[in-house]
Amino acid sequence: MKFVDEATIDVAAGDGGNGCASFRHEKYKEFGGPDGGDGGRGGHVYAIADASLNTLVDFRFTRRFEARRGEHGKGSDMFGIKGDDIVLKMPVGTIIADAETGEVLHELLEPGEQITIAKGGDGGFGNMHYKSSTNRAPRQKTPGWPGERRTLKLELKVLADVGLLGMPNAGKSTLIAAISNARPKIADYPFTTLYPNLGVVRVGPEKSFVVADVPGLIEGASEGAGLGHQFLRHLQRTRLLLHLVDMAPFAEDVDPVQQVKAIAAELKKFDPALYAKPRWLVLNKLDMVPAEEREARVNDVVKRLKYKGPVFEISALTREGCELLIQKIYQHIAQVHQSLQPPTDVDPRFSDAPSGE
Template sequence: MKFVDEAIIKVLAGDGGNGCISFRREKFIPFGGPDGGDGGGGGSVWLIADEGLNTLIDFRHQRSFKAQRGQNGMGSQMYGKGGDDTVVRVPVGTVITNVDTDETIGDLTVHGQRLLVALGGKGGLGNIHFKSSVNRAPRKSTPGTPGEVRELKLELKLLADVGLLGFPNAGKSTFIRAVSAATPRVADYPFTTLHPNLGVVSLGTDQSFVIADIPGLIEGAADGAGLGIQFLRHLARTSLLLHLVDVAPLDGADVAEQVRAIEHELSKFDAELLDRPRWLVLNKADVLPEEERQAVAEDIVKRLGWTQPWFLVSAIARENTMEVCQKVQRFFVSQRAEHAGRTEMHPGDVRMRGDGESI
């Protein structure tokens, strides 16, 4: 199955135009000397982040992008016209990697942000540049240099504040439907979610955050099993993970072991994800008798030795889901306050303008 959050494209900058060999020839001036102009520079290829796009699906159909070649120089010291640049629009959150070197060359995280990915060639020199005291009629020019050619890997990483994590059928899609306006498909079979879903949780004026639901993980995901590993990259930008688990699996699986299995896959994929704030959400509490719910949840938490916040919810019945969201909002408020305190200007600090000069 091909997913639309990853694409390989080829970008070709325009070649520079060739310099011209020409001599001035006018009435009564039979030997007017060289007047060959320079070639124009080739166009470059730029990527630009566009918040109106949310997938890389367009690159299934067009995989090659070429900028215009520079015009050749002409006589009468006429320079060739420079080639037009080519601008390729990509979703905000796209990471660009050079396929040949595996080097990350850019990360477009802001609407309108631009990245030069292939530089156009330089125009060649006309013979006017080669005139000297010993060579009054040079028959020499230089060709334009070729534009850069690159094969790029585009990888979309969703820009979300909170990431939902868990096994298939843990109730992640139901949870995101319960707390936001997102409407992912919900069904009681594995891999209902085949593509990441984003939802905005709004708790009032200027109080909102973005939550991402990715396909469920299975054991062996970090080695390529299942679908979820192909989307773990979307958790890279999140500040907080909500780890959803089915508090009473129909197959009688040990919930604590399921949590540890996901932790193992996270550590194999990216150890930094495991160190990120991660709250446990014990879902589907409605399937348990009301008088047993709290005891079952506390037993799971105790066996895990869980020290971070945890919640017992029923996403389908919308029980305690907003309480989770309110605590998440308070978490982000405190984070922003802490960040503001660290970045507050102190006497003697020097702020820099975008052009590098101090102000």
């Protein structure tokens, strides 16, 4: 399935049905009175977050969605039937914005969350709606109200706990394949990953977190160079960034320290808030470094970066060090989720603490 994270669609809710002007015609009832019913409501257009979707490809070729209008009112006190609603399924993490003004209307952040993106028009009033003691034979009726019509821009930001970033061929796809259920394309050339991959990492029973792998970044990515700039927004909702560093580059003139600094600069240019997220240094491909050189090479990179945060030495290919990394990530994510939980007020009458009597 092709990964699509942007789309523009036109939605049109149904118009309301017209009201009816009619009078009762029954035998032996010369003045039956008004019996024209109201028109039916037009169909609404809803958007619902579907956890089984991870792309907006359904909206790439089908771009117009129109709900049915409500039926007109009829005589004999018959109201029009409301128009059928339309429900558009979208991936969790979709941002819905007005294409003309750019105003963000809603973000679908929870599976099953449903919102109205275009409201159907109300039905018009029939003449029975206007009868009164002083107006016993009204002939007024009103047309149905038009339904809302909008051009919407859809933008997908995947929901993941952890984001992987690094230069092309740093081993991000190999790592996500090693620790999760994701099966990305892996090859020995740059830009193997062309779109984000999501993987669920199982730590234990009912213990898991989601990892997102985006295409490799290069210097100038925030200004459009390479592929990664198109997908940097998918890291904006993550709780933690893992910065993978290739410790055994093919070219001798490639400096891992300069690569780390270049990517950090691109993050800061793209979004200072993204740059400020917790970012752990993951030194990868240590299986390709001679054992007697590992410690010196690791210390050299950390010292020149003046890095004070957590550092992990791994080999995604052999899974060396991956288990410790997984456990530390889960502990961090669990602490973040716990800190975001609203505090619960405890009634002192039901507290287990001593009453002091």
